[in-house]
Amino acid sequence: MFDAYGTLYDLGSVEQSVEAVSPGQGRLIAHVWRMKQLEYSWLTTLMNRYEDFWSMTLRSLDYTLRSLQLAASEQLRLDIAATYLDLAPYDDAVVCLDSLVPHRRAILSNGTRSMLSALAANSRLDRYLDHILSVDAVRAFKPAPQAYEIVEQALAIERSDVVFVSSNGFDICGAKSFGFTVVRVARTDTSVPVPRVAPNSIDERLLYGLIRGNAEMLDHTADFTIASLADIPSLFYDHGNNR
């Protein structure tokens, strides 16, 4: 069971797409946007005011643009959000998914059904996926336990038989807390010190990683941490779990 955004799919192209709003600021916009998009998913779930992830994506984009004192036309705003429908998979995603046959392979994502269907079709990862599950079915975002319960129902499987893979700290905690076996793929290189390009400033390339790129200091940590999805099969074979 794989998370989509940031795990199978690289969000790097979002930076290019938001460049259209303000050339030279794409990276900053993209980082703030992603932070706020997830923040909004948590806040609305906590307030019992769920709206789907497409709405979260647009609302957080609106926040980001206003925060940076930028403006975009309604059409540009929708075009930018549509980047989420056509992301490139990481290089290791196909290798990993292809190698996992005969295991069932699936996505569990915050995205809506239509967002995920478009994404899987556009990237042609749909050929490798047996199930594409959206938390929209239960109207609660990860890491709420309801979001993970979908897997048991949709696949008729016990949580203890699920291996869940994510690069997102909150998702790793939530999945482990729920009872899955969890693999963390470390997409952010956190081994290099944060460079100082000028006094009292930080490199905007580090913004998201600094706040979200490290494993969380909550309980419920990953069972395995890997640098690439291509390492997943070896976890199974080495541990004799190739059922």
Added chain:
Amino acid sequence: MFDAYGTLYDLGSVEQSVEAVSPGQGRLIAHVWRMKQLEYSWLTTLMNRYEDFWSMTLRSLDYTLRSLQLAASEQLRLDIAATYLDLAPYDDAVVCLDSLVPHRRAILSNGTRSMLSALAANSRLDRYLDHILSVDAVRAFKPAPQAYEIVEQALAIERSDVVFVSSNGFDICGAKSFGFTVVRVARTDTSVPVPRVAPNSIDERLLYGLIRGNAEMLDHTADFTIASLADIPSLFYDHGNNR
């Protein structure tokens, strides 16, 4: 009803206290820490894994230090977290609280009872407060509705009769969604463009404000926005609501 951290109390002194870990990095540490402290309060509530705000404060400090590749002794870590027990009130806090007699004045905060008791005593704001309420009583952090329900029970008051004051976007949304009349105090000056000190970098003084300082683009917006708590009495008189 007032929020405490960032609304009545200035978190500026946190920057000085974390300077002890890494001179010159206090501001960056403080900003990442505050972002993560609230993030952890939301995630643990969503996961049904509540731990109190003292625990959130320490866990988020640990995350921040590791993310910035810094280390602190156990004693320094506790000393730094203790900054939350002795914060300075904003200048407008006493003016406002003093002017609101004969209305009942209270705090509703994520902080634990002992954190808030120490804070109110150290700052001598306890003289102006009729009630100090902690969400710890219901084991859920703001903006979960249970956190605001405490007010109705503790004060034997209807939610429609409560005026809630906060500078925190998520808290403003949560309180309004719950049914309070909400006043937003705009503590972050968001009228100036984000300065670029160097290419691909952002001024770390803007980090928290950029991501959390603006009003949220969710529904449930404040009924009033003011620049200073000293403006609160005029809201009542001008609108004939001086009950």
